Amino acid sequence: MDGQTTIWRVETKTRASTAFAIVAALVICAGLAAPMYLPRATLQDLFFILTMLALAQSWNLLAGYAGLVSVGQQAFVGLGAYVMFAGVVLLKLDPLVAILLGGIASALLAIPAGIFAFRLQGAYFAIGTWVIAEIVRLLVAQWKMLGGGTGTSLPASTTRHMQGVDLVHRMFGFRPAQAVDVVCYWLALLLAVAAIFMVYRLLRSRHGLALASVRDNQDAARAVGVDARRLKALVYLASALVTGLVGALIYVQKARISPDAAFSVTDWTAYVIFIVVIGGIGTIEGPIVGVLVFFALQKLLADFGSIYLMVLGLIGIVVMLFAPQGLWGLFASRTGIQLLPVRRLLRGGPIKN
Amino acid sequence: MPILELDHVVKSFGSLKVTDDVTFSVEPGEALGIIGPNGAGKSTLFNLITGNVRVDAGRVSFEGADVTRMQPMKRCHAGVGRTLQIPQPFEKLTVFENLVVAASMGSQKAESEVTDRCAEILVDTGLIERANALAGGLGLLQRKRLELARALATDPKLLLLDEIAGGLTEAECKSLIETIRAIHASGITIVWIEHVLHALNAVVQRLLVLNFGKVVDIGTPEDMMASNAVREIYLGIEV
Numbered sequence: 319m320d321g322q323t324t325i326w327r328v329e330t331k332t333r334a335s336t337a338f339a340i341v342a343a344l345v346i347c348a349g350l351a352a353p354m355y356l357p358r359a360t361l362q363d364l365f366f367i368l369t370m371l372a373l374a375q376s377w378n379l380l381a382g383y384a385g386l387v388s389v390g391q392q393a394f395v396g397l398g399a400y401v402m403f404a405g406v407v408l409l410k411l412d413p414l415v416a417i418l419l420g421g422i423a424s425a426l427l428a429i430p431a432g433i434f435a436f437r438l439q440g441a442y443f444a445i446g447t448w449v450i451a452e453i454v455r456l457l458v459a460q461w462k463m464l465g466g467g468t469g470t471s472l473p474a475s476t477t478r479h480m481q482g483v484d485l486v487h488r489m490f491g492f493r494p495a496q497a498v499d500v501v502c503y504w505l506a507l508l509l510a511v512a513a514i515f516m517v518y519r520l521l522r523s524r525h526g527l528a529l530a531s532v533r534d535n536q537d538a539a540r541a542v543g544v545d546a547r548r549l550k551a552l553v554y555l556a557s558a559l560v561t562g563l564v565g566a567l568i569y570v571q572k573a574r575i576s577p578d579a580a581f582s583v584t585d586w587t588a589y590v591i592f593i594v595v596i597g598g599i600g601t602i603e604g605p606i607v608g609v610l611v612f613f614a615l616q617k618l619l620a621d622f623g624s625i626y627l628m629v630l631g632l633i634g635i636v637v638m639l640f641a642p643q644g645l646w647g648l649f650a651s652r653t654g655i656q657l658l659p660v661r662r663l664l665r666g667g668p669i670k671n
Numbered sequence: 672m673p674i675l676e677l678d679h680v681v682k683s684f685g686s687l688k689v690t691d692d693v694t695f696s697v698e699p700g701e702a703l704g705i706i707g708p709n710g711a712g713k714s715t716l717f718n719l720i721t722g723n724v725r726v727d728a729g730r731v732s733f734e735g736a737d738v739t740r741m742q743p744m745k746r747c748h749a750g751v752g753r754t755l756q757i758p759q760p761f762e763k764l765t766v767f768e769n770l771v772v773a774a775s776m777g778s779q780k781a782e783s784e785v786t787d788r789c790a791e792i793l794v795d796t797g798l799i800e801r802a803n804a805l806a807g808g809l810g811l812l813q814r815k816r817l818e819l820a821r822a823l824a825t826d827p828k829l830l831l832l833d834e835i836a837g838g839l840t841e842a843e844c845k846s847l848i849e850t851i852r853a854i855h856a857s858g859i860t861i862v863w864i865e866h867v868l869h870a871l872n873a874v875v876q877r878l879l880v881l882n883f884g885k886v887v888d889i890g891t892p893e894d895m896m897a898s899n900a901v902r903e904i905y906l907g908i909e910v
Contacts, residue, residue: 528776530761534763669802
């Protein structure tokens with residue numbers, strides 16, 4: 319038949335994606351060098367953007383690709399941050415090591431949390447994850463050695479002796495406090511880029527395709543041999559790890575922690591959902607667009623107090639009504655442009671389009 | 672050794688016995704048709720074979736091994752493929768990607784190793800021109816063909832077809848029969864539930880007649896069509 323003579327190949331690249339890869343490499347280089355030419359305040363803004371982006375990518379993976387709509391990601395931010403504090407304050411560890419410890423702790427928390435939450439579906443899953451986060455918050459608030467319900471601070475000396483800070487201080491002549499910010503900023507850049515790269519690699523693998531099949535039709539996916547449960551569990555675990563690492567890093571930079579702040583559903587889940595939904599859920603580009611819009615709104619409306627939240631809510635509703643695929647989704651469907659393509663196109667033979 | 676064996680299989684939904692002491696076996700390379708009125712328990716029988724529904728009693732064996740308690744996913748890996756009565760494509764994936772999922776997850780192979788096989792199946796099932804179209808945008812015949820192609824991509828030894836000819840025009844049905852014949856000729860064992868009798872009789876060697884969850888009779892299509900009991904139950908003719 320025709321099949322024997324035709325050479326088939328699979329194409330995933332687009333012209334836009336090749337151009338984007340080059341631009342992305344340049345942006346990352348510019349980002350790495352940013353401490354040399356940007357003022358400290360801008361660096362702190364970038365730190366905020368990058369950490370929110372990493373959180374958004376990990377929530378997008380969970381909700382947009384695995385269909386696991388969690389509103390309890392603050393459990394992993396908070397636990398990651400508190401374990402980092404414990405590592406630094408109680409065990410006298412280097413903050414960098416403590417950040418890793420925080421990430422691992424969050425991943426470990428995801429095991430029992432997942433066993434409980436995976437018994438629930440849809441809205442019940444969402445509420446279940448929130449309940450878990452509240453339980454963890456109440457437990458951590460009992461941790462007297464870390465200040466209980468009122469929280470505690472990182473002694474300034476600990477972060478100043480963090481790996482790399484001294485090097486930055488000596489090489490570039492920044493003051494120690496500034497050097498801490500620079501190191502934190504680089505770590506945030508690393509985490510954000512790693513999160514995007516991890517999601518992209520996953521989606522390009524056959525497991526990413528399997529994940530999409532589970533999202534489209536779980537029963538049919540099982541019938542063709544996809545282990546839906548295992549895939550979802552792995553995604554849940556990976557997203558908890560990233561979220562925990564980011565949480566720990568955020569609180570190294572903040573240097574002041576309390577249960578209410580570290581387990582805030584508004585800061586670590588509601589804003590993250592806003593970013594993903596505005597930008598475009600189920601796309602890698604979406605959270606990048608979303609975080610920029612979010613940051614701009616926050617700067618613009620910073621002086622308006624609680625009106626700020628109402629405006630965010632209104633914008634969220636408007637986007638959901640008129641661009642349910644988010645701003646990036648709207649743009650991509652109008653132009654057909656994909657910067658990080660995951661679609662596999664079969665080429666060869668009598669194939670149309 | 673039979674490739675598939677059901678031994679006194681029983682399944683009830685509440686007080687309703689949908690599978691009542693069913694025993695039959697299928698030899699490798701055979702094509703068996705299953706007929707019976709609506710509600711006779713035909714699709715449930717498939718669900719018991721694939722493991723989507725657990726049996727209450729009895730034994731299901733595949734290639735001599737007891738699979739009665741095996742998960743559906745594992746049975747797929749073992750070589751049981753099926754099409755669903757109502758096609759359930761992965762709508763946001765392309766036709767080709769639908770097959771790649773089935774081929775790479777069903778056989779645990781890398782994506783690059785299954786490209787050629789997926790393309791071949793698309794050629795054989797007449798879907799190749801729509802390879803890069805989103806599955807959600809396909810019409811009924813193409814959805815049915817995709818259902819078949821996706822099942823084939825899992826590399827089954829036994830293929831369960833659930834009313835795949837239903838709702839098609841005469842011409843569409845004819846071309847589908849040719850496709851299924853070719854699949855059977857390639858060595859895949861087929862068990863086919865169908866109301867379109869002429870389609871079934873063009874392919875199968877034996878017919879099993881099911882009514883109220885019970886096996887009424889099993890034999891060659893000619894004998895079954897001539898049997899008074901079958902005519903009465905299935906065709907609703909008083910004899």
